[in-house]
Amino acid sequence: MRNERFRPGFWTWLFALILAAAAVVTVLRYWKGLGAVTNLSDRFPWGLWVGFDVLCGVGLAAGGFTITTAVYVFNLKRFKPIVRPTILTAFLGYILVAVGLMYDLGKPWNIWHPMVMWNPRSAMFEVSWCVMLYLTVLALEFSGVVFERLGWKRAVAIQHAATVPLVIAGAIISTLHQSSLGTFYLITPGKLHPLWYTPMLPWMFYLSAIAGGLAMMIVESRLSSRALGRGLEMPLLASIGRALMVALGVYATVRFADMARLGVLGEVFSGSREARFFQLEMAIGVILPMALLAFSAVRRNSGRLYGAALLVVAGFVVNRLNVSITGLEGAQGGHYAPTVAEGIITLMLVGIGIAAFGIAVRFLPIMAKVEEPELLASVEPSPAGGLVTVPMRS
Amino acid sequence: MIALTPDPKSRALLFDVTRCIGCHACAQACKESHGFAGTGEETELDATTYTVVLDKGDDRYLRRMCMHCADPSCASACPVGAFTKTTLGPVVYDGSKCLGCRYCMIACPFGVPRYEWSKPVPVVRKCDGCIERQEAGKPTACTEACPAEATVGGTREEMLAEAKKRIAENPGAYHPEIYGEHEVGGTNVFILSPVPFDELGMKVGLGNEPLPNLTWAALSKIPKVVGVGCVGLSAIYWITHRRQEVAAAERGEEE
Numbered sequence: 001m002r003n004e005r006f007r008p009g010f011w012t013w014l015f016a017l018i019l020a021a022a023a024v025v026t027v028l029r030y031w032k033g034l035g036a037v038t039n040l041s042d043r044f045p046w047g048l049w050v051g052f053d054v055l056c057g058v059g060l061a062a063g064g065f066t067i068t069t070a071v072y073v074f075n076l077k078r079f080k081p082i083v084r085p086t087i088l089t090a091f092l093g094y095i096l097v098a099v100g101l102m103y104d105l106g107k108p109w110n111i112w113h114p115m116v117m118w119n120p121r122s123a124m125f126e127v128s129w130c131v132m133l134y135l136t137v138l139a140l141e142f143s144g145v146v147f148e149r150l151g152w153k154r155a156v157a158i159q160h161a162a163t164v165p166l167v168i169a170g171a172i173i174s175t176l177h178q179s180s181l182g183t184f185y186l187i188t189p190g191k192l193h194p195l196w197y198t199p200m201l202p203w204m205f206y207l208s209a210i211a212g213g214l215a216m217m218i219v220e221s222r223l224s225s226r227a228l229g230r231g232l233e234m235p236l237l238a239s240i241g242r243a244l245m246v247a248l249g250v251y252a253t254v255r256f257a258d259m260a261r262l263g264v265l266g267e268v269f270s271g272s273r274e275a276r277f278f279q280l281e282m283a284i285g286v287i288l289p290m291a292l293l294a295f296s297a298v299r300r301n302s303g304r305l306y307g308a309a310l311l312v313v314a315g316f317v318v319n320r321l322n323v324s325i326t327g328l329e330g331a332q333g334g335h336y337a338p339t340v341a342e343g344i345i346t347l348m349l350v351g352i353g354i355a356a357f358g359i360a361v362r363f364l365p366i367m368a369k370v371e372e373p374e375l376l377a378s379v380e381p382s383p384a385g386g387l388v389t390v391p392m393r394s
Numbered sequence: 395m396i397a398l399t400p401d402p403k404s405r406a407l408l409f410d411v412t413r414c415i416g417c418h419a420c421a422q423a424c425k426e427s428h429g430f431a432g433t434g435e436e437t438e439l440d441a442t443t444y445t446v447v448l449d450k451g452d453d454r455y456l457r458r459m460c461m462h463c464a465d466p467s468c469a470s471a472c473p474v475g476a477f478t479k480t481t482l483g484p485v486v487y488d489g490s491k492c493l494g495c496r497y498c499m500i501a502c503p504f505g506v507p508r509y510e511w512s513k514p515v516p517v518v519r520k521c522d523g524c525i526e527r528q529e530a531g532k533p534t535a536c537t538e539a540c541p542a543e544a545t546v547g548g549t550r551e552e553m554l555a556e557a558k559k560r561i562a563e564n565p566g567a568y569h570p571e572i573y574g575e576h577e578v579g580g581t582n583v584f585i586l587s588p589v590p591f592d593e594l595g596m597k598v599g600l601g602n603e604p605l606p607n608l609t610w611a612a613l614s615k616i617p618k619v620v621g622v623g624c625v626g627l628s629a630i631y632w633i634t635h636r637r638q639e640v641a642a643a644e645r646g647e648e649e
Contacts, residue, residue, distance in 0.1 A: 035511030042440065042508050045496040073627050075634035106494020106509065106516040110474075113493050117474035123609050124473035124497045126616065164631060172623035176616060183612040187467055187501045187605045190597060202612045332505075 285315010484523025
C-alpha cells in the first residue's frame with residue numbers, strides 16, 4: 001500500500017471539471033427530459049449513450065469471462081495474475097453500463113420491470129436479464145478480493161469454493177449477453193446497412209467482444225503499471241497479444257466469409273459514407289493490429305503491444321457506433337451527432353471507471369499478488385461449524 | 395415458431411390513394427378525438443400527431459399511421475410487453491409498464507412509434523387504432539371523418555375483399571397489389587396506390603415474414619447455449635484438472 005500525500009494533478013482537475021459539468025447535465029436531464037440535453041430524436045432514438053456506453057461498455061468488459069474461463073476451466077494457470085484486474089474491469093464496466101442506463105432510459109425508475117413483466121420474445125428482455133445476472137456473478141466473483149482484504153477467512157474459503165461454478169455461469173451469461181446485443185439489430189433488416197446487417201450479427205458481436213476484451217487487458221495493464229509501477233510481466237502480455245491476434249483472425253475470417261456469402265463484399269468499395277466507416281473500422285480495429293501482432297517484436301515490446309491493443313479498442317468502438325448509428329443513418333434519412341452534454345455524461349462514466357480502477361488497485365489486493373495461499377490453506381482444516389476468527393489485517 | 399398470423403375477423407382499415415383528396419379531415423379528426431393541439435396539416439408524425447396526410451404530387455396523397463401489424467415488431471421488441479396486439483385488431487401500448495428503452499422505435503419497420511422527448515416522464519406515442527371507439531362498435535375517428543371513402547373500416551377479410559374489388563373493377567387505376575396483405579406477415583391497415591408503392595416513398599422489400607421471427611431465430615437458441623455451455627465447460631474443467639492430477643500422481647508428488 002502506498003502512503004503518498006494526495007496531490008491533485010492535471011487529470012484530477014479535469015475529472016473534477018467533468019463531474020461538475022455532468023452534475024448540471026444530470027439536473028437538466030431529469031428536469032427537462034431527454035430532448036433538452038441530447039440530440040436524440042424520433043429518427044435517432046438511440047445515440048451515443050446506447051452506442052458507446054452500453055454496446056462498448058459491455059463489449060470491452062468481455063475480458064472478464066474469457067480470462068476466468070481460460071484460467072479456471074481450461075486450467076491455463078499462467079494467466080492467473082490477470083484474473084483480478086480483469087474481473088475488476090468487467091465489474092466496473094457493468095456498473096457503469098447500469099449508471100449510463102439511468103441517463104438513457106426514459107423512465108429509469110422502471111428498470112426492474114423486466115423481472116416481473118416477462119416478454120421472452122424480446123432481445124431487450126434477454127439483455128436486461130443478462131445484465132442483472134452477470135452483475136450478480138461479477139459481484140460474487142469480485143467479493144473474494146474484498147473478503148481477503150478484510151481478512152474474513154471463512155468468507156474467502158466459501159467464495160473460493162464457489163469459483164468454478166461462478167466462472168461457468170459467468171461464461172454462459174456473457175456469451176448470451178454479448179451476442180444478444182447483436183440480436184438487437186436482427187429485427188432491422190430494412191434499416192441497417194448491408195455492410196453490417198447479417199443474420200450472424202449475434203456471432204459478430206460475440207467474436208469481436210472477445211478480441212475487444214483481450215485488447216482491454218493489455219491497455220489496463222499498461223495504465224496500472226504507469227499509475228502504480230505494477231503491471232503484468234512481459235511474457236504474459238505477449239501471450240495475450242498472441243491470443244488477441246488469433247481472436248482477431250477468427251473474427252475477420254467469419255466476418256469476411258459471411259459478407260462473401262451474403263454477396264456484400266462489393267459494398268466495401270462502393271465509395272459510400274457507410275463504406276468509408278466500414279473501412280475505418282476494419283483497418284484500425286482488425287487488419288492493422290493483426291498485421292502488427294504477427295511480429296514478435298511488437299508482441300514483446302510493451303509500448304508497441306499497447307499501441308496495437310489501443311487500435312483494436314478504437315476499432316471496436318467504431319464498429320459498435322457504426323452498427324448503432326452510421327449503419328442506420330441512410331434508412332433514417334439524416335445524421336446524428338451527440339451533443340456536448342451527451343459527451344459529458346459519457347466522459348463522466350469513463351472517468352469514474354478509470355478513477356475507481358485506480359482506487360481499487362491501490363486499496364485492494366488486485367495486482368501482482370494474486371492469492372494469499374496461507375490464508376486459504378489455514379482455513380481448510382478448520383473444524384466443521386467452527387468460526388475462524390482472525391485479526392483484521394492492517 | 396410462435397409467430398402470430400392475421401385474424402380475418404379483426405378490425406382493419408383500407409386507405410386508397412386514388413380516392414384521397416388531401417383534405418386532412420382524417421388527421422384533424424384524429425387530433426380532436428385524442429385531444430391534441432394542431433391543425434391536422436402536419437407533415438411528420440410526432441408525440442401528438444398519430445397520422446399525417448402527405449402530398450406526393452400529381453394529386454396523390456398518402457396517409458402515414460401505425461400499420462397495426464398482425465405480428466408487431468414493437469410488441470416483440472418490448473422487454474416488458476407494453477405493446478399488445480389486441481384480438482380486436484389495433485396494437486395498443488401501456489405506458490405504465492414502459493421503462494423507456496425505445497427499442498420499439500428501432501424495431502418498427504415502418505418507423506411509426508414516437509417519443510415524448512421534452513417530458514421528464516416520457517412515454518411512447520403512436521396510433522392506438524381508436525381502440526376505445528372500436529370497442530364501443532364505432533368506426534375510427536379518421537374513417538368517420540373521411541368525406542371521400544379514401545379511408546374505410548371493417549373486418550380484415552372485408553377490407554381485403556373491398557380492395558380486391560376496387561382493383562378488379564378499375565384495373566387501370568391501380569397498382570395491382572395491396573400493401574399490407576403480406577408485408578411483414580400482414581397488417582391491419584391496407585394501402586391501395588395508383589403507382590408502385592416505392593414511388594410514393596413507401597417502404598418496399600420488407601418481405602412476407604414477420605420480423606419477430608428474425609429475433610426468435612437467435613433467442614430460441616438460448617436453452618441450447620445454456621445446456622451445451624454447462625455440460626461442455628464442466629467437461630473441459632474435468633478433463634483439464636484430471637490431466638493435471640494424473641500428471642501430479644505420475645510424478646509422485648502432491649499437487
